[in-house]
Amino acid sequence: MSGKIKIGIIGATGYTGAELIRILLDHAQADIQYLTTTSAAGQDIGEIYPFLRPRFSQKLTKYELSAAQKLDAVFICLPHGRSMELAPELVNAGVKVIDLGADFRFRDLAIYEKTYQKHTAPEINAQAVYGLPEYNRAQIKKAKLIANPGCYVTAATLALKPIVENLAFVEGSLIIDAKSGVSGAGRALRQDTHFLEVYTNFSTYKLGVHRHQPEIEQNIGASVVFAPHLLPVNRGILATIYVKLHEKTNTDNILSILQKQYQNEPFVRIVEKAPTLKDVVGSNYCLISPTIVGDGSQLILVSALDNLVKGASGQAVQNMNIMFGLPETTGLERLALNP
Ligand SMILES: NC(=O)C1=CN([C@@H]2O[C@H](COP(=O)(O)OP(=O)(O)OC[C@H]3O[C@@H](n4cnc5c(N)ncnc54)[C@H](OP(=O)(O)O)[C@@H]3O)[C@@H](O)[C@H]2O)C=CC1
Ligand SMILES: CC(=O)N[C@@H](CCC(=O)OP(=O)(O)O)C(=O)O
Numbered sequence: 066m067s068g069k070i071k072i073g074i075i076g077a078t079g080y081t082g083a084e085l086i087r088i089l090l091d092h093a094q095a096d097i098q099y100l101t102t103t104s105a106a107g108q109d110i111g112e113i114y115p116f117l118r119p120r121f122s123q124k125l126t127k128y129e130l131s132a133a134q135k136l137d138a139v140f141i142c143l144p145h146g147r148s149m150e151l152a153p154e155l156v157n158a159g160v161k162v163i164d165l166g167a168d169f170r171f172r173d174l175a176i177y178e179k180t181y182q183k184h185t186a187p188e189i190n191a192q193a194v195y196g197l198p199e200y201n202r203a204q205i206k207k208a209k210l211i212a213n214p215g216c217y218v219t220a221a222t223l224a225l226k227p228i229v230e231n232l233a234f235v236e237g238s239l240i241i242d243a244k245s246g247v248s249g250a251g252r253a254l255r256q257d258t259h260f261l262e263v264y265t266n267f268s269t270y271k272l273g274v275h276r277h278q279p280e281i282e283q284n285i286g287a288s289v290v291f292a293p294h295l296l297p298v299n300r301g302i303l304a305t306i307y308v309k310l311h312e313k314t315n316t317d318n319i320l321s322i323l324q325k326q327y328q329n330e331p332f333v334r335i336v337e338k339a340p341t342l343k344d345v346v347g348s349n350y351c352l353i354s355p356t357i358v359g360d361g362s363q364l365i366l367v368s369a370l371d372n373l374v375k376g377a378s379g380q381a382v383q384n385m386n387i388m389f390g391l392p393e394t395t396g397l398e399r400l401a402l403n404p
Contacts, residue, residue: 070389073099073133075151076142077125079252081165083114084378085140090121092382092396094389097121099136101128134158138385140378141165144251149186152210156189161388162210163381169193169212170280180276196384197284198393199223199330205387213384214284216376217243217277217293220304222284223333224353224368227326228308228319229287238309239289241281246300246342249372263297270295300373301342306366313361320355327353331394332375332383340369347371349379349397374400 072089074082077100089095100110102125110125111118126132128151133139139155141148141164148168155162170193171177174184184190194208195201197219205211214222221241228234250258257270270293278291296303320335327333332349340352351370358365370376379397386393 069094069096070385071135071137072097073101073136073139074142075101075128075133075139076147077110078102078105078113079142080248080373081377081381082140082142083110083117084373085142085381086110086114086117086121088374088378088382088396088400090117091399094391094395097123099132099139100125103127130154130158134160136160138163138389140381140385142378146182149184149189153186153189156192156209161208161385163196163213163384163388164193164211165213165377165381167212167215167276167280169210170195170214171283173283176279176283180279195284196380197222198380198383198387199327199333200226200284202387205384206390208388211381211384211388213377213381215277215280216249216302216370216372217241217245217275217291217304218280218284219376219380220302220351220368220370221277221281221289221291221306223327223351224304224306224366225281225287225289225308226285227322228364228366229285231322232308232314233311234287235309235311237288237290238307239285239287240307241289241291241304242294242306243292243302243304244294244296245302245372246296246298248300249302249376250295258295263295266295266297268295269293298342300371301346302368302370302372302376303340303342304366304368306368308364308366310362310364314357314364315361316355316357319357319364323353323355332379332397339367342369345369345371345375347374348400349375349383351375 148164196211323335
């Protein structure tokens with residue numbers, strides 16, 4: 066295509082919307098033209114996120130299809146259930162849509178409906194491509210609608226998928242003990258995520274009923290035990306993942322399986338020392354380390370990423386790059402966190 070990509074962000078006042086703006090301002094082919102809100106129409110985005118000033122100024126407006134259909138690409142950053150109202154008309158108008166929510170992530174709508182709510186756009190769901198570039202690059206290239214994966218799901222899938230596909234493991238032994246920064250819960254006020262509930266505290270939530278469990282299971286084709294935790298930090302996900310193998314092995318063997326899988330991937334790094342949140346926050350990288358412990362059959366994987374970047378907006382830009390035939394790393398290689 067000639068010229069820059071004309072971009073809209075639906076739900077620009079939220080955390081993933083603001084993170085998209087942060088990333089796209091340093092993307093040579095991106096032209097952010099349209100930002101929507103339901104609550105702050107008429108305000109400049111720089112009034113809500115002063116860190117964007119003075120580089121970027123743009124008025125927020127209420128969503129209108131007539132304006133959105135003039136764009137090349139639209140990122141939908143809305144609460145679950147809203148994208149299926151908007152995406153069909155955008156896709157039919159020829160706009161490429163990248164949805165950061167969960168509405169189009171499930172191939173089996175019965176699982177979606179059991180986990181979330183009734184699906185009102187099954188025809189469009191059938192056209193959606195799951196936006197995990199490391200596994201779906203060829204389909205993403207041709208896609209009209211991308212279902213961007215969840216943040217915990219990206220961390221867990223990238224670590225576990227090569228293991229379950231290459232090694233015999235004890236059924237029921239896959240345990241994902243994952244911790245997330247509070248920005249994972251979005252910008253809206255909630256009692257369980259406000260400062261005094263989270264600061265100097267540490268807690269589990271939604272044990273056994275979290276909606277990311279079926280999404281992880283869809284991706285890796287095996288059942289998992291998933292235990293999410295809320296960490297008193299702004300951003301980042303660190304997942305400690307346990308796998309009981311049928312045969313004894315060593316760490317070097319697992320390292321070579323993971324390295325072989327991801328050797329050409331720009332945003333997955335296999336490391337020997339277990340990654341920390343500081344290693345990834347602000348960047349689009351997912352860092353994964355394997356360690357074999359005990360008698361040689363117990364594997365512990367540590368997977369770390371930034372929930373707002375590789376877990377959301379960075380991965381969304383990676384998908385946009387693939388859809389528009391750009392180098393996949395455009396705008397994502399030198400990301401540094403703006404405090
Ligand atoms: N935060 C994270 O780490 C991740 C989030 N996601 C997913 O991305 C999506 C966006 O998340 P996030 O940015 O964190 O969410 P936020 O709550 O921070 O932002 C949501 C946005 O949607 C707007 N909005 C709220 N309610 C409605 C409504 N009923 N109709 C239309 N617009 C509404 C809000 O703004 P306004 O009130 O101005 O309209 C805001 O711009 C969600 O589906 C989330 O699950 C995915 C991966 C990671
Ligand atoms: C800390 C926190 O609350 N995190 C969110 C995950 C957000 C996310 O990645 O996921 P979705 O796109 O699937 O909403 C949660 O547990 O629901």
